[in-house]
Amino acid sequence: MSEAEEHRGGPDRAWIAQAIEAIEADVNRSADTHLLRLPLPACPGISLYVKDESTHPTGSLKHRLARSLFLYALCSGRIGPGTTIVESSSGSTAVSEAYFARMLGLPFVAVMPRTTSAEKVAQIARYGGRCHFVDGPGAVYAEAERLAASLGGHYMDQFTYAERATDWRGNNNIAESIFAQMAREPQPVPAWIVVGAGTGGTSATIGRFLRYRRLPTRLCLADPSASVFHRHLADPSVCTTNGPSSLIEGIGRGRCEPSFLPEIIDRAEAVSDPASLAAARVLSDRLGRSCGGSTGTNLWAAARVIAGMAAAGETGSVVTLLCDSGERYRSTHADDAWLAGRGIVLDREIAAVEAFFAHGTSPDAAQAG
Ligand SMILES: Cc1ncc(COP(=O)(O)O)c(C=O)c1O
Structure with a gap:
């Protein structure tokens, strides 16, 4: 030859x-990630689930x-x-x-x-x-x-x-795994799935899977305030931002990434960095598992969605992601001195997330009040 x-x-x-x-042998040795149920006694008829992607062998989704x-x-x-x-x-x-x-x-x-x-x-x-x-x-x-x-x-x-690298029709992708794990829950088809976007790959996989399986679940993007993604959804002519970047690593970008598919997002929620960091802390306490900042972004956005459902008298389940462990940010987000050096105090936002869990009210309302 x-x-x-x-x-x-x-x-x-x-x-x-x-x-x-x-x-393939590595896949075969691995287990699926847990779907954790987070009690919401203040919101009867609404349930919140968190898929713990920090348990992958390399610690994140x-x-x-x-x-x-x-x-x-x-x-x-x-x-x-x-x-x-x-x-x-x-x-x-x-x-x-x-x-x-x-x-x-x-x-x-x-x-x-x-x-x-x-x-x-x-x-x-x-x-x-x-x-x-x-x-x-x-x-x-x-x-x-x-x-x-x-x-x-x-x-x-x-x-x-x-x-395009992820097989969005199935093959145990994150969406297929969520729906399989929800199958025996009281509200097995979520009303909402709430996720952030870095590349946009996760939201693309979930959004396409929802359409392919003809599911009524809607997709909410949880986006740092500094990111362009939610701005682009509000005004498609906006494709970049030049402002300071977010402290939340992994999600939010300054340009619309080629893998981000805006057409399949039903709603976007912009979340400030302190709100994300506070929500990550409260969730870490409640779950007994350490959560990174992007998980806090997800929780704050999910809390808005849930408070809106409760106020409208709607019931249903909401699923979001624990993207990575807070252990990865021990020297930054988890360190109060590091935050203080950036002028960040989380007390008000932490109280707002606690108020959401106690009363089912939007964390933004508690913060304003
Ligand atoms: C911690 C973390 N959360 C969420 C995401 C979002 O995932 P995707 O790139 O699939 O949009 C990323 C992406 O970099 C991440 O690092």
């Missing part, structure tokens, strides 16, 4: 087969995405033995991809904002990955592309490929 013929099928097929087998991105790139012939994997990330995806890169024996470089939490940086290094820092969330894309080209590697590009 000539060299040209040998290369026509892309990288080494035997190696690709082994790599896919290694990933990004384990699903990283697995899908590797399978997508392998099956597309884009990575082979020795390919350096480069990714732009706010940290969580890079942690999960570093894990899979190590599993396949591939070098991995994460291009991330300098502000990424030290815990995530340490986790990437633990999996043998290298971190390459840039000066802001907006600088990650071009630098990752440049670096991949200069290393002769592959830019995974989660922001472009998240929506």
Whole structure:
């Protein structure tokens, strides 16, 4: 066989087969994540569930995405033995991809904002990955592309490929798992699912699955105030923001990412950073499980949805996500001195979330009152 013929099928097929087998074996060793029920005695007829994605082997919902991105790139012939994997990330995806890169024996470089939490940086290094820092969330894309080209590697590009790498019709994606776990609940078809968007991959998978299965569940986007996504939903001509970026890592972006599908979002809720951080603390206490900031964004938005349902006399279930553990932010969000250094005090917002649980009122109303 000539060299040209040998290369026509892309990288080494035997190696690709082994790599896919290694990933499938990892899936086989893993359990599904828990769907936790959070009592809401103040809202009779409404139930709240939290899917705990922090229990994946790499600690966040990004384990699903990283697995899908590797399978997508392998099956597309884009990575082979020795390919350096480069990714732009706010940290969580890079942690999960570093894990899979190590599993396949591939070098991995994460291009991330300098502000990424030290815990995530340490986790990437633990999996043998290298971190390459840039000066802001907006600088990650071009630098990752440049670096991949200069290393002769592959830019995974989660922001472009998240929506197509995941099999949204099923294959135990996050949406299929939620509906399977809800099957024996009193209100098995949620009225609402509330999620944040980083790449937009999770919201795209859920929104498409709802349509494909012809389910009446509506999708609410929980978005940091500094993010462009909710602005874009209000005014489609707005596709970027230049303001300061959010403190909530993983969700909210300054540009409309290619994987974010606005057409399948039914409602968007903008949540301030203090509100997100306060909600994460209250939820951590109530669940006895530590939650990161983006989970707080989800809870605050879910509380608005639930308070609206209660006020309108509606009943039903609401599902949201525990995206990653607060342990990842022990030196930042969980540290009062770190918050005080940024002029953030959470007392009012914490009281507002407690008031939601006590009375079923919107946390915004409690805050204003
Ligand atoms: C902690 C955390 N929560 C939520 C998300 C949102 O997920 P997606 O990228 O699927 O929109 C991310 C994404 O980076 C994240 O890191």
